């Protein structure tokens with residue numbers, strides 16, 4: 684059995700964050716381990732508040748876990764504060780370089796609530812170093828690369844910054860926030876430079892759906908844990924999210940939830 688680890692914030696609704704990640708791992712047939720970086724109070728409409736864990740508790744969870752279990756892939760999501768992010772970085776230093784890491788650079792919730800304090804951006808960029816993949820949406824890519832994105836060329840320029848300046852091996856810039864077609868850009872470095880792969884997407888108009896970014900990054904992490912190539916892991920996870928959107932269901936009074944997570 685393969686194990687994937689999610690290091691993320693708790694979302695009591697189960698739509699995003701750690702609870703959602705574990706459901707996605709399970710749907711992919713991968714055992715899910717989880718380290719909590721923050722508690723949140725939230726319902727399907729909004730985040731009411733964020734309570735980061737004591738930074739030492741984030742580090743201790745990772746240390747104790749990794750001393751016993753070596754996951755086959757790790758996903759990093761919401762980090763909340765600079766102190767927690769630094770402890771996560773320290774904890775991950777115990778992880779073998781051969782264990783792929785997927786970083787979802789969560790900056791804010793869809794309702795605008797900040798999920799990472801701004802002074803933590805430098806350490807977030809450091810955590811990206813050596814990661815197999817970083818999965819920003821367009822606003823996150825703009826903020827972290829300090830560029831503005833209004834077309835394919837801008838997107839490729841931002842992707843280059845993630846790979847060349849932040850040192851990640853690959854980046855998936857998610858196009859859902861673009862005004863045009865929601866195509867994603869997958870870029871990764873190779874011996875002959877960076878290759879850019881545009882992955883066509885169709886807008887699925889089902890209104891607000893909670894936790895799509897978390898599900899995509901967890902699906903990719905699960906695929907990598909299973910030993911799949913980055914391209915296959917990305918393709919499978921995108922398909923998983925599309926199926927989830929087509930089957931999205933309302934459980935509360937706010938955003939919908941991705942449809943039944945009943946496996947591949």
Ligand code: PLP
Pocket residue numbers: 691692693694699700701723730760761789791792793794798892893894895896897
């Ligand atoms: N809560 C947690 C713990 C999250 O990690 C995220 C997103 O990554 C959210 C809430 C916000 O999810 P959404 O923007 O899809 O509502």
